Amino acid sequence: MKKITKVNKRLLIQIAVLITVIISAFNHYLISINEPIPWISESIFHYICPTCGVTSIYQFITSSTLWVDKIKSILGIVIGLSIILTIILGPVICGFICPFGVIQDLVARVGKKIFRGKYNNFISKKLDNKLEYLRYISLVLAVILTASSSVMVLEAINPYHAFLGIFNRSSISLIGVFILILIILGSLFIQRPWCKYLCPYGAFLGIFNKFKVFRVVRDKDRCLNCKRCNKKCPMGIEIQTNQALRDVRCISCLDCVDKKVCPKANTIYFTSKDLEENTNLDESLEVK
Numbered sequence: 001m002k003k004i005t006k007v008n009k010r011l012l013i014q015i016a017v018l019i020t021v022i023i024s025a026f027n028h029y030l031i032s033i034n035e036p037i038p039w040i041s042e043s044i045f046h047y048i049c050p051t052c053g054v055t056s057i058y059q060f061i062t063s064s065t066l067w068v069d070k071i072k073s074i075l076g077i078v079i080g081l082s083i084i085l086t087i088i089l090g091p092v093i094c095g096f097i098c099p100f101g102v103i104q105d106l107v108a109r110v111g112k113k114i115f116r117g118k119y120n121n122f123i124s125k126k127l128d129n130k131l132e133y134l135r136y137i138s139l140v141l142a143v144i145l146t147a148s149s150s151v152m153v154l155e156a157i158n159p160y161h162a163f164l165g166i167f168n169r170s171s172i173s174l175i176g177v178f179i180l181i182l183i184i185l186g187s188l189f190i191q192r193p194w195c196k197y198l199c200p201y202g203a204f205l206g207i208f209n210k211f212k213v214f215r216v217v218r219d220k221d222r223c224l225n226c227k228r229c230n231k232k233c234p235m236g237i238e239i240q241t242n243q244a245l246r247d248v249r250c251i252s253c254l255d256c257v258d259k260k261v262c263p264k265a266n267t268i269y270f271t272s273k274d275l276e277e278n279t280n281l282d283e284s285l286e287v288k
Helices: 006-032 043-047 052-062 067-072 074-089 092-097 099-118 125-131 134-147 151-157 159-164 174-186 193-197 200-210 228-232
Strands: 215-218 268-271
Touching (some): 006 092, 006 099, 006 159, 052 151, 052 200, 074 200, 092 099, 092 200, 099 174, 125 193, 151 174, 159 174
Antiparallel strands (some): 215 268
């Protein structure tokens, strides 16, 4: 039996989450006909969705409800766990859990088969570096629209909301569906175009990369400068130029630390240790 690698484990987690989300979306329809599945709620996935995640945090902070009650609520627990997890491991929600990220990754597998080495290289690095700032504009826009009680506008343009409404056509916005189709088609050429250029929640979580506890570290003395880690990164980060990766675009997917990526063992790894300690790691240490 083929050994399950770290990347395969991530894929299994992603597919499991996606199936759960689809079931919860279907349950939303079942609720409308009074035949709900009692143990699953679609609302939890709205709290961490690409746009509603920002809306939920804003409404949680500005709500007049007592903080004791807010913290004990489902919303408070989901937000709290999400932020704690991100402070420790970085945006693993983006890399492992976000259903919209899963959809893009699955489409990317088709794109890689079609375009091979050209995949994810259709946009120049110079333009790519400029486009990445769009998601911060998206973040500011999401906060402004939420503050001005225009959440319905956000829902209308939210492609993830359109995806969740697949079993409830009355709640689907044509604009949202159009953007969803564009993102799916775009994923055939660029991996995670939504995450790279437009996701407001990803922009917010990415800030925690600057001080997260665990991060990807590259031993520059062992590095062969083959740049295979760069090619593996779904976000197009130049890992080979970093010693400790704290790029705001990192989604903590850990694809770059897989044994099959780097040809030299113990060169790239995910750790909480200081760089001084990392440079003196024993040669026998294996990348897990």
